[in-house]
Amino acid sequence: MKVIICKDYEEMSKKAAETIIAVVKKNPSAVLGLATGSTPIGTYSEMIRDHKENGTSYKGVKTVNLDEYVGLDINSDQSYVYFMRHNLFYGLDIDLANTHIENGKAEDKEAECRKYDELLKTLVQDVQVLGIGSNGHIAFNEPFTPFDSTTHVVDLTENTIKDNSRLFKSIDEVPRQAFTMGLKNIMDAKKILILANGKNKAKAVYGLVKGEVTTEVPASILQKHPDCTLICDEEAAALIK
Numbered sequence: 132m133k134v135i136i137c138k139d140y141e142e143m144s145k146k147a148a149e150t151i152i153a154v155v156k157k158n159p160s161a162v163l164g165l166a167t168g169s170t171p172i173g174t175y176s177e178m179i180r181d182h183k184e185n186g187t188s189y190k191g192v193k194t195v196n197l198d199e200y201v202g203l204d205i206n207s208d209q210s211y212v213y214f215m216r217h218n219l220f221y222g223l224d225i226d227l228a229n230t231h232i233e234n235g236k237a238e239d240k241e242a243e244c245r246k247y248d249e250l251l252k253t254l255v256q257d258v259q260v261l262g263i264g265s266n267g268h269i270a271f272n273e274p275f276t277p278f279d280s281t282t283h284v285v286d287l288t289e290n291t292i293k294d295n296s297r298l299f300k301s302i303d304e305v306p307r308q309a310f311t312m313g314l315k316n317i318m319d320a321k322k323i324l325i326l327a328n329g330k331n332k333a334k335a336v337y338g339l340v341k342g343e344v345t346t347e348v349p350a351s352i353l354q355k356h357p358d359c360t361l362i363c364d365e366e367a368a369a370l371i372k
């Protein structure tokens with residue numbers, strides 16, 4: 132795994148955006164695998180700034196997102212589809228019809244998972260952006276998720292519900308379940324870019340880079356990916372230096 136340690140969040144975001152923009156410039160019909168959470172917001176802002184200033188076009192780009200809360204859709208400002216539109220897509224010239232995410236409102240959840248897996252077979256990520264949870268989860272693949280998992284519905288751990296509650300009015304509003312790409316779907320990406328900032332990620336980053344490859348730390352599987360880069364700030368890198 133390649134590791135790039137940046138002085139702060141801003142530098143991390145710029146470096147990450149540069150990598151994604153380079154993929155799009157090389158292949159204007161690239162497939163971008165995207166993530167939600169606070170971590171990539173600065174990266175997405177940089178992509179929007181570059182689009183407006185330098186004209187990088189996303190007209191032919193397709194996107195697949197990692198995960199979505201069960202029960203939420205575009206009408207909920209806590210849904211990941213809302214997040215993606217407001218933090219990235221509305222700032223680019225991307226066709227929303229080319230942006231994909233699991234349908235949080237799907238009645239038949241199992242059928243939705245199989246449908247998303249089929250979609251991922253046709254849209255292989257040229258680059259997959261990831262954040263990391265403080266317990267080492269990626270997307271919503273919580274500890275002990277099998278490495279060969281595909282799209283599935285998860286019961287979120289108390290740890291993740293607590294971490295993510297800061298984005299909701301109260302902890303009771305955080306959905307208890309989510310759809311998520313599995314670890315195999317993530318490992319199938321051609322290139323992976325995992326981002327981490329802040330000291331509460333230092334332990335997870337240690338597990339990601341230097342720990343044993345174990346399902347206890349889902350991100351540790353990325354050590355086996357042939358083209359994975361971690362871009363993080365000094366605080367998140369505290370235990371790997």
Ligand code: GLP
Nearest residue numbers: 167168169170262263264270271
């Ligand atoms: C959620 C998302 C993950 C994200 C993680 C960390 O659980 N499903 O994709 O990486 O949170 O979020 P943040 O970037 O806000 O720390």
